Amino acid sequence: MTLRRRLVLVTVALAVAVSTVIGAGSIIALASIQRSAIDHQLQYATNRAQRSVEQQGPNGPGLDIARPSGQAAGTLTAYFLNGDVVVGSVIDNAGDLGRLSSAVVRPLGTVTVDGRAHTVDLGGDLGRYRVTAAPVGPAVLVVGLPMTPVYESVGKLLVVVLVVTVLALLAASAVAALAVRRSLRPLDRVAETASAVARTPLDRSDVLDGVRVPDTDPRTEVGRVGTAFNRMLGHIGAALQARERSEQQVRQFVADASHELRTPLASVRGYAELTRRMGGDLPQDVVYAMGRIESESIRMTSMVEDLLLLARLDEGREVQFAEVDLTGLVLDAVNDAHAASPAHAIAVDVPDEPVVVPGDAARLHQVVVNLVTNARTHTPEGTRITVGLTPVGAGAGGGVDLTVRDDGQGIDPAFVPKLFERFARADSSRSRSAGSTGLGLAIVDAVVQAHGGSVTVTSEPGDTVFTVHLPAVRPGAGGAADARDAVASAT
Numbered sequence: 483m484t485l486r487r488r489l490v491l492v493t494v495a496l497a498v499a500v501s502t503v504i505g506a507g508s509i510i511a512l513a514s515i516q517r518s519a520i521d522h523q524l525q526y527a528t529n530r531a532q533r534s535v536e537q538q539g540p541n542g543p544g545l546d547i548a549r550p551s552g553q554a555a556g557t558l559t560a561y562f563l564n565g566d567v568v569v570g571s572v573i574d575n576a577g578d579l580g581r582l583s584s585a586v587v588r589p590l591g592t593v594t595v596d597g598r599a600h601t602v603d604l605g606g607d608l609g610r611y612r613v614t615a616a617p618v619g620p621a622v623l624v625v626g627l628p629m630t631p632v633y634e635s636v637g638k639l640l641v642v643v644l645v646v647t648v649l650a651l652l653a654a655s656a657v658a659a660l661a662v663r664r665s666l667r668p669l670d671r672v673a674e675t676a677s678a679v680a681r682t683p684l685d686r687s688d689v690l691d692g693v694r695v696p697d698t699d700p701r702t703e704v705g706r707v708g709t710a711f712n713r714m715l716g717h718i719g720a721a722l723q724a725r726e727r728s729e730q731q732v733r734q735f736v737a738d739a740s741h742e743l744r745t746p747l748a749s750v751r752g753y754a755e756l757t758r759r760m761g762g763d764l765p766q767d768v769v770y771a772m773g774r775i776e777s778e779s780i781r782m783t784s785m786v787e788d789l790l791l792l793a794r795l796d797e798g799r800e801v802q803f804a805e806v807d808l809t810g811l812v813l814d815a816v817n818d819a820h821a822a823s824p825a826h827a828i829a830v831d832v833p834d835e836p837v838v839v840p841g842d843a844a845r846l847h848q849v850v851v852n853l854v855t856n857a858r859t860h861t862p863e864g865t866r867i868t869v870g871l872t873p874v875g876a877g878a879g880g881g882v883d884l885t886v887r888d889d890g891q892g893i894d895p896a897f898v899p900k901l902f903e904r905f906a907r908a909d910s911s912r913s914r915s916a917g918s919t920g921l922g923l924a925i926v927d928a929v930v931q932a933h934g935g936s937v938t939v940t941s942e943p944g945d946t947v948f949t950v951h952l953p954a955v956r957p958g959a960g961g962a963a964d965a966r967d968a969v970a971s972a973t
C-alpha cells in the first residue's frame with residue numbers, strides 16, 4: 483500500500499472514530515436528559531394523582547382518576563387495592579379517557595412500590611413507559627408517562643448525526659487526499675530523481691552534473707532528505723571525477739611509456755639487423771642470437787604499438803571519421819590471409835555493391851585483420867574461414883554486420899567472457915610461444931566501441947562466429963544531457 487493511501491486511510495479512520503464517539507456520546511446524553519425530564523414530570527403527575535385520589539369520596543376513585551387538571555396526554559393511572567386493580571385509565575392523544583386492558587394492568591401490578599421511576603414495557607399501542615408506584619392509604623397508586631418522546635428525539639438525533647457524519651467524512655477524506663498528495667509531492671520528486679540517477683550509467687564523471695533535487699528546505703523532512711541526497715550526489719560526482727582522473731593518469735602513463743619505448747626498440751632492432759647483414763665471419767650461435775634479438779624486438783615493437791593504440795583509443799582520440807569501403811577492406815584482408823596461410827580455406831561473402839560506413843579506414847582494417855588472423859592462427863590447418871558483410875536495418879538505427887566465421891575447434895565457454903580483456907589468452911603458455919599477446923580482440927573491441935558499434939561472439943566446436951556491428955551513422959554525444967533530461971521530465 484502506498485504511503486499516500488495509508489495516510490488518507492488513517493486520517494479517515496480517525497475521523498470515523500471521533501465522529502462515532504461524539505455521535506454516540508450525544509445520543510446517550512440526549513436520552514438520559516430526556517429521561518430525567520420525564521421522571522421530573524412523572525413526579526408532578528404522581529403528586530397530582532395522589533391529591534386527586536385523596537379528595538375522592540367514599541365510593542373510591544372512578545375512571546376519571548387519570549384526569550385531574552394538568553395531566554398530559556399519554557398519562558396512565560391505575561389504582562390497586564390488596565393487589566387487585568380497582569380502576570385503570572389512560573388519556574389518549576385526543577384528550578379522551580380510555581380504560582386500561584388487563585394485559586396492560588398486569589405488568590403495572592408488579593412495579594416495586596417505592597415511589598421511584600421504573601421503565602415498563604406495556605406492549606401494544608402504549609409501548610415503553612416510565613412508571614412510579616406509591617402507597618396511598620391502604621391502596622397503591624401507579625402513574626406512568628410514555629417514553630415515546632425520548633425514542634422519537636433520539637431517533638431524530640441519530641438520523642441527523644448519521645447524515646452529518648457521512649457528509650463530514652466525505653469532505654474530510656477529499657481534503658485529506660488533497661493535503662496528503664500536496665505534502666508528498668516533494669517526496670515524489672526526490673523518488674523520481676533517485677530512480678533517474680539509478681537508471682543513469684555512471685560511466686563518465688559529468689553524468690550527474692546538474693542532477694539535483696529541488697526540495698532542500700531544511701525545515702521540512704523531505705527537504706532534509708533532498709539535501710542529504712544532493713550531498714550524496716555531490717560525493718558520487720567527486721568520486722567519479724577522482725576515478726576518471728586516475729584512469730586518465732594510468733592511460734597517460736601507458737601512452738607515454740609506449741611512446742618512449744619506440745625509439746630504443748627501433749635502435750635495438752636496427753643494430754640487430756645491421757649485425758646480421760654484416761654476417762660473414764660471425765660464429766653460428768652469435769648469428770642465431772642476433773636473429774632472436776631482431777625477431778623479439780619486432781614482436782615487442784608491435785606490442786608497444788598495440789598498447790599505444792589502446793591508450794589513445796581509451797582517450798577517445800585516434801579515430802578519424804571518413805567514408806570507408808568495407809568491401810574493399812575485407813577483400814584486401816582476405817587476400818593477405820591467403821598469402822600468409824595457404825593451408826586455410828578462406829572465403830568471402832559480401833554483397834555486389836560496395837558496403838560503406840563512416841569510420842577510420844586504418845582502424846577498421848586492423849579490426850578485420852585481427853579477427854581473420856585469429857581465425858587462422860588459433861585453428862588447425864584446413865579450417866574453413868568465411869568473412870561476410872551484411873547490411874542490416876535502415877536509416878539511423880541501421881548499419882552493417884561484419885562476420886568472421888570458422889569451423890575450428892571453438893573457444894572454451896569458460897574463457898568467452900574474458901575474451902575481449904587485455905592480455906587474455908585461452909592457453910597462455912602455448913600462445914606466448916606462438917608469439918601472441920592477447921591484445922588483438924581488446925583492440926577490436928576498443929575500435930568498434932569508438933565507432934559506436936558492438937562486437938559479439940558465439941562459439942561451439944566447429945562453429946565460431948565473431949560479429950562486429952557498425953552503425954550507419956557517427957556516434958553522437960549523450961550521457962549527462964540524457965540524465966538531466968530524465969530528471970527534468972520526471973519533475
Ligand SMILES: Nc1ncnc2c1ncn2[C@@H]1O[C@H](COP(=O)(O)OP(=O)(O)OP(=O)(O)O)[C@@H](O)[C@H]1O
Binds near residue numbers: 856893919923946
Ligand atoms: N577464432 C578463434 N578460434 C579459437 N580461439 C580463438 C579464436 N579467436 C580468438 N581465440 C582465442 O582468444 C584469445 C585472445 O585472442 P586475441 O586476438 O585477443 O589475442 P591473441 O590472438 O592471443 O594475441 P594477438 O592477437 O594480440 O597477437 C586467443 O589467444 C585464442 O585463445
Ligand SMILES: [Mg+2]
Binds near residue numbers: 921
Ligand atoms: Mg589475435
